[in-house]
Amino acid sequence: MKAFEATRYFFSKAAEQLDMSDELKEALLMPDREIQVQVTIRRDDGRLANFVGFRVQHDHARGPMKGGLRYHQEVDLDESRALASLMTWKTAVVNLPYGGAKGGIGVDPSQFSCNEIERMTRAFVDQIHDIVGPDTDIPAPDMGTDHQVMSWFRNQWEKYHGFNPAVITGKPVEEYGAKGREEATGRGVGTLTQKLIKRLGMTPDKTRVAIQGFGNVGSHAGKFLYEGQFPIVAVSDITGTYYNEDGLNIQKLLRHKLAHPKGLLEGFEGAEHLPLDALLKLDPVDVLIPAALGGVITEDNVDTIKAKVIVEAANGPVHPGADDVLNERGVTVLPDILANAGGVTVSYFEWVQNRQHYRWSLDRVRQELDHTMNEAFEDVWQMAGQHEVSLRTAAYMIGISRVRRASELAGLA
Template sequence: MNALVATNRNFKLAARLLGLDSKLENSLLIPFREIKVECTIPKDDGTLASFVGFRIQHDNARGPMKGGIRYHPEVDPDEVNALAQLMTWKTAVANIPYGGAKGGIGCDPGELSISELERLTRVFTQKIHDLIGVHTDVPAPDMGTNPQTMAWILDEYSKFHGYSPAVVTGKPTDLGGSLGRDAATGRGVLFATEALLHEHGKSIAGQGFVVQGFGNVGSWAAQLISENGGKIVAVSDITGAIKNSKGLDIPSLLKHTKENRGVRGFSGGDPIDPNSILTEDCDVLIPAALGGVINRE
């Protein structure tokens, strides 16, 4: 099922349970604003490359819209739309005074050099700068983006509007970013997992975990879970998958991943088929790559 169809279906179910007025329900399904921009950059070899960027601003009734920016080949308007809507529900359920938004560029960041990524980010910011802002819409890192991406957005935005560090979160601490932000989402995974296990009379220690995705969220979740006594038995990323039923040594795996740009080739485990990661034997499965991976198939 397409991400937007699934998100709309879940929202409609929740709206029915809440007894929401049908006109309000319909209005909440339509995004506040959808932005689609063309971003053309010169590549390092002098040729031109064009990409499509999106920013979907779903709702600002509760405060400035908030949500990440994703760089991934599979970014499409429906997916960004669904993720923007989910941000509105997340900030509302957590009762923080923000709305929801999400953005992305259809590109493969692994195929672009650092300077190409910088040019792409700056062109994207030039196209959307008058529609984001401290009190309007505050982007953050997501899949394929990181504190460096936020620093480029901050810098480019500031050329138009004056120094505005609060226009993005997840920026480097040197530029006013918050301590602990890098680990925050992975730490959230740890807390949510702890709470879930607690409901079943269990704790992190002694359980076996499988983690799909070993980027910001997956690697921090694996590190924190392993520090709390959990056993990470299998991990996958875009480069491959590895398994060690005795438990992977996460600090060594982090070092390997940094040096080799992926988990493939890690000597502390056996390679497995990445397609089997979701069905590997474990107590807790943590999907920390793309959404929508748990489905009927």
């Protein structure tokens, strides 16, 4: 099943609960605009290299569109379409005045120099600068991009349109970025994991956690939960799974990752080194946090998963068929459109600060983030209980209802 088909499946389950017509469902699912462009650069050795860039703008009923800029070899139109749609429901669930967008370049950034990535970014901006902006579509970091890429993007866009740092979020703090932006998604995952296990009658010190993907999101989530007395028994990255049944020392892990030339866990001592796919199958594990790529939990491997709770830190980590199996088994899944919304929430705070020409303190950013995420969690928890549906369906119901209402108020029949 392709990425957009999976998003459509989850959307349709929620739409059935809302008694929506087929025509309205299609109107809300269909993207406003899809752009595919050629990105050509000259490499450091003088050769020309050609790439394909994408930007999908899904919906603007609730405000400017918002979504990440991803550099990854699997970026294509279908993935961009699916993730843009997810952003629409995600921003609505946490009640931000945004719609959804997504895009990027189909490239493996690890195979290119810093100068080549800069040229690639600027060439991409040259192609799409007229369809993005602080009142239309505001990109942000995603897989394969970071605050440096955002800085290049902003600089190139301003060559066409003049000074306006609100064109993009996730910028360096020194260039009008928000404090706490890099930790935001992981902190949101940690905050809601704590809240969820409390609702389920579990206690932190007896809740064993495994985190698949120890990149930006996974490492910040792990740090937050470790400080909250959760035993993190396993983490993984591309070099394998690192397991300790008594709990890993996350501070030591972070220091090792920082010292590694490629920021990896390779060579870490104090843990058993297992194959990469071992993390999903570990037992005993109470909470599984997939924080890497989408589509990692499928109908083929869902029966090997022993966790009672899954918190989706990545976008779309659970296939629809696997999600149905998990629901039947009574596994609680906190969906991506709620669990990982911390990043877009602090991106909104950054955009607000840029528009106001005023900077918030880190304490204020964290307080506002925690308040927004907790409020959204309460809305979803109550909706799930009221309609006797999963947390995923409840989250989609809230997101779809808010977008539907905004569309109707704007004149959509």
